[in-house]
Amino acid sequence: MLTNVAVVILGAVLLIGGVLIAVQGSPRRARETYGRNLAGRLLLQGTILVSFCFALAIPAFILIENGENKAAEAPGGVRLTAAEQKGRVLFSEVCSFCHTLKAAAAVGRTGPNLDVLVPQAGNFQARTEFVLAAIQSGFAGRYGQMPPEIYRGKEAREVAEFVAAVAGK
Numbered sequence: 301m302l303t304n305v306a307v308v309i310l311g312a313v314l315l316i317g318g319v320l321i322a323v324q325g326s327p328r329r330a331r332e333t334y335g336r337n338l339a340g341r342l343l344l345q346g347t348i349l350v351s352f353c354f355a356l357a358i359p360a361f362i363l364i365e366n367g368e369n370k371a372a373e374a375p376g377g378v379r380l381t382a383a384e385q386k387g388r389v390l391f392s393e394v395c396s397f398c399h400t401l402k403a404a405a406a407v408g409r410t411g412p413n414l415d416v417l418v419p420q421a422g423n424f425q426a427r428t429e430f431v432l433a434a435i436q437s438g439f440a441g442r443y444g445q446m447p448p449e450i451y452r453g454k455e456a457r458e459v460a461e462f463v464a465a466v467a468g469k
Contacts, residue, residue: 306357314354317347374466375403386455387462394450395459403466411439411446418467427464432456 324330331344372380380388388404396406400413414431421430435456438448451459 306361311354313347313350317343317350375469378403378466378469380462380465383458384462384465387458387460390451390455390459391462395463398446401463401467403469404462414463414467416468418463424464427467428457428460431463432460435460 324333333340372385374380374384374388391401391404392406395401395411396404396408398408398411400407400409400411400415402415418427418431421427434446435451436449438450439446449456
């Protein structure tokens with residue numbers, strides 16, 4: 301809230317200074333006009349100073365507002381581990397074209413809906429192993445075929461852990 305008010309105030313001051321300069325036709329004519337008396341010089345120097353501060357303040361406000369890394373957040377209040385975060389990226393690169401998974405905003409229609417299928421496997425470990433087995437062996441279904449080993453090793457486990465953590469949430 302405070303940062304929004306500060307940005308609006310700084311923007312208004314810059315707008316006023318810009319209008320004053322624009323009315324004169326150029327920065328040089330503005331210096332000539334406003335530089336004749338103390339109030340004009342202070343106004344012109346204040347506008348320059350506020351412009352400089354504004355240029356520094358905007359990135360600072362953005363850094364403050366975005367300071368907390370939100371990559372670990374997933375729908376349903378799930379906090380993802382580093383491996384699950386990597387799995388989310390890998391899932392979106394390949395798996396999201398065929399599978400539906402709400403947490404990945406995937407609405408594929410060829411493969412099964414993972415929000416429905418995976419939770420049936422049981423606890424987190426069982427779900428992880430279920431997804432990992434599907435990745436490793438592939439699956440031939442009535443709408444198509446998922447090739448085996450789309451991902452291997454560590455990447456396959458990361459995708460499986462991500463899907464196990466968020467499916468059905």
